[in-house]
Amino acid sequence: MSYNIHIQRQEISALFDLKGPSEALQEWAGKHLPVFPSHPNSKTIKDEMELSFIGRNHWILRAPLSQEQSLAGRLMPESCPSDISIVRISDTLTFFGISGPDAPEVMAIACPLDLHASVFLEGMITYSEVFGIKALVSHYDGGFEFAVEQSFGDMIVDYLNRAIT
Amino acid sequence: MMLIHCPFCGKRSESEFIYGGPVGADRPNPDAVSDAQWVEYLTVTPNPLGPVQEKWWHARGCGEWLTIWRDTRTHDIVEAPENAQ
Ligand SMILES: [Zn+2]
Numbered sequence: 001m002s003y004n005i006h007i008q009r010q011e012i013s014a015l016f017d018l019k020g021p022s023e024a025l026q027e028w029a030g031k032h033l034p035v036f037p038s039h040p041n042s043k044t045i046k047d048e049m050e051l052s053f054i055g056r057n058h059w060i061l062r063a064p065l066s067q068e069q070s071l072a073g074r075l076m077p078e079s080c081p082s083d084i085s086i087v088r089i090s091d092t093l094t095f096f097g098i099s100g101p102d103a104p105e106v107m108a109i110a111c112p113l114d115l116h117a118s119v120f121l122e123g124m125i126t127y128s129e130v131f132g133i134k135a136l137v138s139h140y141d142g143g144f145e146f147a148v149e150q151s152f153g154d155m156i157v158d159y160l161n162r163a164i165t
Numbered sequence: 166m167m168l169i170h171c172p173f174c175g176k177r178s179e180s181e182f183i184y185g186g187p188v189g190a191d192r193p194n195p196d197a198v199s200d201a202q203w204v205e206y207l208t209v210t211p212n213p214l215g216p217v218q219e220k221w222w223h224a225r226g227c228g229e230w231l232t233i234w235r236d237t238r239t240h241d242i243v244e245a246p247e248n249a250q
Contacts, residue, residue: 040173040174040227041173041174041227054227055173055227055228055229056173056227056228056229058227058228112177112178112180112181113177113178126174126226126227127225127226127227127228128177128181128225128226129178129180129181129225132180134224134225
């Protein structure tokens, strides 16, 4: 059977991995970041920056690639205090957008999460699996997005094509 | 498939987790126990017929380590026994 979906491999984003107590991170860089999300696996947005709360004392900041250098200049990863960690990881993840009427069906093949809109609410983001590979999965208006390590990107394209045809 | 409750993420598929072994006894002071007790601590892991406390790692999730009680007769995740520590 074939599915009515649209798959788009996204452009690379600026990504920073933030770890440590939120108070310490906010003290170091809070004025440059969106408000820290309070609920696990949720995100906050300010300007074009998204801050996702993806583990205990663990956040990922995502922004357009054009902001990468200026963000690095403001977050100053190399000189941050020892109780926090800020690492530029823009090159490590590749993002896929899955949209269209059958997007939930195809995501249900790939991912063990309960993706029903009443459980995996719009705006939620979490680490899970896609085709057995660790993936950062999010639900947005009209579809889903997930990110896997760059090196798995071409394989995921192949898996998706097999799943939808 | 089991659904395991992660304290950060909530209920998730077993496939997102890696088994970390049964929860063993606390490490005794090797100078304060007999050789037999020390060998018992090092080599004997809990393997009851019934509820056992296990460590699991939400590796393909948020990264949290957690413990659950699982009944080895039914594979069900159960409440901690009343006499559990
Ligand atoms: Zn978790």
